[in-house]
Amino acid sequence: MDDDDIRIEKRRLRRDLLAVRAAMADDELRQAADALAEHTLTLPELAAARTVAAYVSVGHEPGTGPLLEALRERGVRVILPVLLPDDDLDWGPYEGGGGLVEADPQARVPLLEPSGGRLGPQAVAGADVVLMPGLAVDRRGVRMGRGGGSYDRALARLSASGASPALLVLLYGHEVVEELPEEPHDHPVHAAVTPDGVHRFPG
DSSP, X not given: OOHHHHHHHHHHHHHHHHHHHHTOXXXXXXXXXXXXXXXXXXXXXXXXXXXXXXXXXXXTSOOOHHHHHHHHHHTOEEEEEEEOTTSOEEEEEOOOGGGEEESOTTSSSOOEEEOSOOOOGGGGGGOSEEEXXXXXXXXXOOEEOOSSOHHHHHHHHXXXXXXXXXXXXXXXXXXXXXXXXXXXXXXXXXXXEETTEEEEOOO
């Protein structure tokens, strides 16, 4: 595949995967969020983590609410992304659901972000674990996001800083696939957590 073919194929895959998510019922989403938290919290990477970079799920993404609260109750420092105008990510501390605000009420998909102070884009390099959203991951650990490139920048920043946190993507079970189209900037993750369990990848 050339670059144009890869981009076209990724657009097709994103459309199909988002359509499946959109068809999920509310009770299915709630059950998936609880199961996702349960599996994630058993990971040895989380047991040893002092700081976790996570995110607030939106829409029909695999739910992170129960997981964020459980990490906070454990005394783990959780930082959450703040989307910048150029689609890069700043970070802010998670202080509970009451400390979240809508980033842009006019946005097509309203994002929630921490209302407190900002830590700077480099803050992600201090995390022991980075929990990322995605739409799919393949058996090599190649992750496909929504196409905005925000996490690609964060992962490039980690590489440049020499930081090596555990990289985990949170998905539904059917979103772990055999192979995805890959571009040079795609950075493999170490594992995917789904409501069905944990999938680890080579390397």
